Amino acid sequence: MDSNQLFSSYEKLPSTWDEMYCDNSEFRKHYTGFIEYLKNTSPEKLTKKEDLSKQLFMSQGVTFTVYNDNEGIEKIFPFDIVPRIITAEEWDKIEKGIKQRLKALNLFIKDIYNEQFIIKDGLIPAELIYSCPNFLREMKGVKVPYDVYVHISGVDLIRNNDGEFYVLEDNLRTPSGVSYMLENREISKRLFPGVLPKSNVRSVSNYPNMLYKKLKELSDKTDPNIVLLTPGIYNSAYYEHTTLARLMGIELVEGSDLVVKNHFVYMKTTNGLKQVDVIYRRVDDDFLDPLEFNATSVLGVAGIMSVYRKGNVNIVNAPGTGIADDKAIYIYVPDMIKYYLNEEPILKNIETYQLGLPEDFEYVVKNIKTMVIKKTDGSGGYGMLMGHEATEAEIKDYIDNVKKNPSGFIAQPILRLSTAPCYINGQLSPRCIDLRPFALCGKDGIDICPGGLTRVALKKGSLVVNSSQGGGSKDTWVLQ
Amino acid sequence: MLSRVANNLIWLDRYMERGNGILSLLKVNFYANQDSPELFSWTPIINNFTTSENEFYTEDAIECIDFMVLNSGNSNSILNIVTKARENARSVQEHISKELWLCINNYYLYLTDKDLSRRLREEDPVQFLEDLRKHHLIYYGTADITQERGPADNFMNVGKYLERVIQISDFTAIKLIEIGKTTDSLEKGFYWKNLLLSVGGYQLYLKTHKSTFNEDHIISLVFQDKLFPRSVYYCVNKLNWHINQLIESNQLEKNNLEFLLGKLESTIKYTTIESINEQGLNNYIGSIKDDIRNISMNINSVYFSNTN
Numbered sequence: 064m065d066s067n068q069l070f071s072s073y074e075k076l077p078s079t080w081d082e083m084y085c086d087n088s089e090f091r092k093h094y095t096g097f098i099e100y101l102k103n104t105s106p107e108k109l110t111k112k113e114d115l116s117k118q119l120f121m122s123q124g125v126t127f128t129v130y131n132d133n134e135g136i137e138k139i140f141p142f143d144i145v146p147r148i149i150t151a152e153e154w155d156k157i158e159k160g161i162k163q164r165l166k167a168l169n170l171f172i173k174d175i176y177n178e179q180f181i182i183k184d185g186l187i188p189a190e191l192i193y194s195c196p197n198f199l200r201e202m203k204g205v206k207v208p209y210d211v212y213v214h215i216s217g218v219d220l221i222r223n224n225d226g227e228f229y230v231l232e233d234n235l236r237t238p239s240g241v242s243y244m245l246e247n248r249e250i251s252k253r254l255f256p257g258v259l260p261k262s263n264v265r266s267v268s269n270y271p272n273m274l275y276k277k278l279k280e281l282s283d284k285t286d287p288n289i290v291l292l293t294p295g296i297y298n299s300a301y302y303e304h305t306t307l308a309r310l311m312g313i314e315l316v317e318g319s320d321l322v323v324k325n326h327f328v329y330m331k332t333t334n335g336l337k338q339v340d341v342i343y344r345r346v347d348d349d350f351l352d353p354l355e356f357n358a359t360s361v362l363g364v365a366g367i368m369s370v371y372r373k374g375n376v377n378i379v380n381a382p383g384t385g386i387a388d389d390k391a392i393y394i395y396v397p398d399m400i401k402y403y404l405n406e407e408p409i410l411k412n413i414e415t416y417q418l419g420l421p422e423d424f425e426y427v428v429k430n431i432k433t434m435v436i437k438k439t440d441g442s443g444g445y446g447m448l449m450g451h452e453a454t455e456a457e458i459k460d461y462i463d464n465v466k467k468n469p470s471g472f473i474a475q476p477i478l479r480l481s482t483a484p485c486y487i488n489g490q491l492s493p494r495c496i497d498l499r500p501f502a503l504c505g506k507d508g509i510d511i512c513p514g515g516l517t518r519v520a521l522k523k524g525s526l527v528v529n530s531s532q533g534g535g536s537k538d539t540w541v542l543q
Numbered sequence: 544m545l546s547r548v549a550n551n552l553i554w555l556d557r558y559m560e561r562g563n564g565i566l567s568l569l570k571v572n573f574y575a576n577q578d579s580p581e582l583f584s585w586t587p588i589i590n591n592f593t594t595s596e597n598e599f600y601t602e603d604a605i606e607c608i609d610f611m612v613l614n615s616g617n618s619n620s621i622l623n624i625v626t627k628a629r630e631n632a633r634s635v636q637e638h639i640s641k642e643l644w645l646c647i648n649n650y651y652l653y654l655t656d657k658d659l660s661r662r663l664r665e666e667d668p669v670q671f672l673e674d675l676r677k678h679h680l681i682y683y684g685t686a687d688i689t690q691e692r693g694p695a696d697n698f699m700n701v702g703k704y705l706e707r708v709i710q711i712s713d714f715t716a717i718k719l720i721e722i723g724k725t726t727d728s729l730e731k732g733f734y735w736k737n738l739l740l741s742v743g744g745y746q747l748y749l750k751t752h753k754s755t756f757n758e759d760h761i762i763s764l765v766f767q768d769k770l771f772p773r774s775v776y777y778c779v780n781k782l783n784w785h786i787n788q789l790i791e792s793n794q795l796e797k798n799n800l801e802f803l804l805g806k807l808e809s810t811i812k813y814t815t816i817e818s819i820n821e822q823g824l825n826n827y828i829g830s831i832k833d834d835i836r837n838i839s840m841n842i843n844s845v846y847f848s849n850t851n
Contacts, residue, residue, distance in 0.1 A: 124633070124648040134615060135626070137652070296634055309637040320545050331546045333694070333794040 069101060069109075072490050080224050080481040081493055082147060093150045093542060096262050100255065101145075106489045109144070112254045113486060116142050119253065125246050127299045140243060141535030143485045144254055147496060147517040148262075148540045154513060157228060160410030161218050161502050162509045163400060168233065168387045169504060170403040172212040175386055176202045186402055187395050194470070195392065196440050197236075197385025199348060201355055205372050205381075208281050209506040212381040215274070215343075217241070217516070220410070220498045222481035229411045229478070231497060233388040233396070236380060237345050240516040240536075241501045242303035245270060245310075247538040248514070263543040267514035270501065271310035277505040278311075278341050281377040287340035290316045290330065294346050294362045304345055318346070323366035328376045341377045342367075348382045390473050391417065391439040413478060419470030427474040431458055436465065436474045449526070451477055480526055483537065485519060495520040497528050498539065513541040544794060548638055549698045551631040553842070555639075556702035558628035559647075562621050563679040564710040565592060569611055570672045571740040573604055575733075582733055587717045592619040608668055612675065613660055621675060622654050639699075640689035643682070650678040694794045697785040701842065704782040708835050711765060711775050712828045714741050719825055732756045738765065742773045759816045762824060767811060775831060776811045782838075783808055800841045807834040 075081050075088075083094045090098055101109070120126065120139040128135040149157075174181050175192060182189045192198055217238030219231040248267050252259060278289050293304040295317050308315035320330050321339065329336035344351065350360040352368040370376045386392065394415045397408045416423040418436070427434050436448040448461040465472045482493035500515035517537040518528035528534040568588060575583035585607040586600055592611065593599070599617070601607050612621045629651040636644050653659075654675075663671050690696050718738045722731050735756050739745040744764055752760050768774040783804045789795040811831070819827045 121652055122645065122649055124644065137655070296630060301633075305633065305636045309641075312637070314545060314548075315634070315637055316545065317547070320547050333544050333546055333549045333789075 069106060069491050073484065073493060075493060076479070076482055078224050079479045079493075080222050080226050082222075082481055082483040082496070093148050097146065097148065097258070100258055101491075109486055110489060113144050116144055116250050116254060119250055120246070123246070125242075125302055127302060128297075130297070140530055141521055142247060142250065143487075143494075143519055143521070143535055143537045144251075145484050145486050145491070146251060146538040146540045147483045147498075148542065149498075151542050153228075154541045156409065157220065157498075157500060158511050158513075160228070160230075160408075161500060161511055163404065163406060163409050164218065164230065164233070164396065165213060165216060165502055165504055165509055167396065167400045167403045168235065169210065169212055171399050172381075172384055172387050173207075173210050174403075176383060177204060181399070181402060184402070186398055187392075191391055191470075192386065195386055195389045197348070197383070197389050199383035199386070201368055201372075202381070202383035206374065207381050208377065211504050211506070213384050213387070214277055214281075214379045214381075214504050216380075216502050216504070217499045218502065220500070221413075221478060222498075224479045224481075227411060228498075229413050230393075230396070231413065232390070232393065234499070235384045235388040237347065238499070238501070239300040239303055239345075240499055240518075241270060241512075242306045243536050244501065244512070244514055244516050244539065245306070247516075247536060251538045259540075262540065264540040265513035265543055267512050270512045271307065273503055273510050273512065274307070274343075275311040275313070277503045277510075278313075278343055278379060280506055281379070282340040284340055288314075288330075288338060289341040289343065290314045290321075290339055292316055292318065292321070292342050292344040292346055294318075294350070298345075300345065307343075313343075318360075318362045318364050321364040321367070323364060323370055326370055326373055326375055328364065328367060328370050339376060341379065343379045348385060351378075351382060389439055390415075390437055390441070391419075391470065394473070413475045416474040417470065418465055418472040418474060423474070424465075424469060428462060430476075431462075433476055434474045435477050436461065436472055439471055439473055445531070447527075449477065477526065480520075480528075483517070483519065485521070485537075487521075492523070494523070495526050495528065496537070514539045544638070544694050544698075548635050549694070549794070550843075551635045552638065552695055552698040553702035553705075555628050555631040555635070555647075556699040557706040558624045558631070559679060559682055560703045560706035561619070561710070562624045562628070563676065564707070564714075565611060565619070565621060565624075566672050566676045566679070567743060568714065568741050569608055570669060570676075571737060573608070573668060573672070575737050575740075576604055579733070582721070582730060583737065587720070591713055591717055593617060605664060605668060608672070609660065609663055612672075613654075613663070625651050625654055635695075638695045640685070640691075642685050642689045646678070646682055646685045650682070653678065694789060694792055697788045697792075697794070700785040701782060701789070704778040704785070705835060705839055705842075707773065708775055708778045708782070709832070711742055711773065711778070712832050712835075714738060715765060716825065716828055719828075731758075735761050744768075744771055744773060747771055759820075762819060763816055766819075766827075767814075776808075779804070779808050779811060786842075795842070798841065800838065803834060803838050803841065807831070807838070810834075 075084055083091060085091055117139060120142065121137065126137040126139050129138050171181065181187050182192065213235045215238065217234040217240060219234060220228045221231050222228050244267055279287060291304055291308045291313055293301060293315055305315060316330055322329050322331060328339045330339050346362050349357045351363040352365065353360045353363055354365050355368045371378050394417065397412050400406055400408045416427050418424045418427060431450040434450040438446045480495035480497060483496045484491040485494045496517050496519045498515055498517050500511055502509055502511045517539045519535050519537055520526060520528045521535045522533045525533065572583055572588060585602055589600060589607065599610055610617055614620045615622060617623065629647050632639060632644055632647045686699065715738060718734045722734045725731060735758060739748050739761060742765060748764055764771060764774065766775045769776060771777055786795060786800055786804060790797055790801065
């Protein structure tokens, strides 16, 4: 088969930004190097590479287990071999925009759990904050090192048909996917030998060191005991927890390995109790401490919040950061940037309607076919209504449900997510993508790893990139 | 080291050792069963590795191998053992070498391949067992050259040698029951030879004693030999060494352990063949198993104590 046929059946979606093609069906300049490579590689060879990538994920154990009838089946997160490429200028703007946003969000969280100037100045209504399930009263007045609450974040960006990046959500709690950023790159190195260095792609491999540095600086000790708290092997991100612990050389612990005694946290070791200084937790707030939150949780540690409030242990991210990535709060982030930083937002928000407001509600119902409705405290692509593909009955049911608690929902116009070429059944086809760069905040500012997780909706025409709903991922190349 | 991690490391190697032993036993019994099915039935093997609730019995070689290797309802099937070993390895990845983790992960993927059951039925069953066993040999080698010496390695070895002593004792006990049923000295000889093959000591026995099967020599090789890595004495000696390393590095408390191990080691070393015969091999094995159970419980207490 002629390798030019790879491109011949590429049907661009109407009024959608394509990452590889300009409007006039010419390739964008930053893709030409990789396109050259594709043109010189037969589809047979590409298919072999695709198979190889699957095998590599399996044999390296980059898998999650799905349990069915007591039988565990190993699954891989689908991977598309064609990398997504971002130019240095594009990255520069993304980097500045995310830094600005995180700076404002950290200030907002500090403000909300302390003086609450933003409420007193009338920017955000108090009832919105207090009705948010992710607002933790337990965090009121708690001092955290360097005033950093969100140490690790994974802001989701999408590119609209105007070519601009928009923030979809901020993910300030326990964002996952960074291990796929690292692993996808390792796979690309083996699939396309020599292509990465020739293309001047920035390396992502320093991420674990950056993360370790941020965790370490939270303790005054020269050699603090840092651990990663996982919910355990049944968690779908368990692979990521083991990988990060291994790459940082820190202990991977489960809730039952930790115990609180005399206002300190200890881990149970073969030679007695050993004090823990910093906990990178991948357990949600709700499960962190059965004494203060969900009393039935066995994933957390009883009494840990009281140790935390005394300053005897550091928890990363701080509990209560969920207040800032609630979908109802999202609307106010551009205002926060102006309020706290006196700057214009670099990255745009998606226009968002609060269904709690009667005029917004009315507008959304009238334009339902072009809208997506989401729960303010939802995530993972669950509980959404995509207006353009829902039936009349589904819309009616959903709206009836919204009416019970309108302020628990927001709506956004359905955006045209940009498309990138994917290798599917021996040909390149456009599929919708987003981008999750990973940012680390610490005492010396914010570092963003030059890369990220590009998620892709592998189903034709789908706009949902979530891994739980048929999404996959791509390696993300940021050029120098 | 976290107590949970120590416990997982012990069990990682216990499971891998058990798998290796079961596969050897299956292969040896397969050959023997093809020769004389009346002497080498599959039932004692199934009995030894299942609980009293098990209702599955077969005298069909392929059915039995399928049950012992691939049956997901048999908690000691190779599939289940390796799944558990992998789960243990997965949760202690930062303590074992990456190569060792990949090795066990690949073994697991090999076992869960849907084609495996067909291969057992349509191809050479001995090759089938050997292909599986190769994964254990790779595991031993990988652990040896990639795992740093220290507490993690010590705990893994504790698991390995504990399991090995239990297996040798069990295999011998199985044969003793069969031997007790016959008065024919030729048949007895078959059983003894079969025991040597099962623990992998046949070649060494021939080298040392040529092709004459003397019970005392066999017992002495299986229980007392200093250089044979699958003799009880050798294993207890290694167990002692690793446990002492752990005591020295403060990973284990002395309490009873040192005493129990010292006692067991010298019992094995200084009991003569005459006195074993006097008390009966069965009783002798019984007392070794009791001691091993005591030692194992003492080590387990590490996991459950240290909470305050």
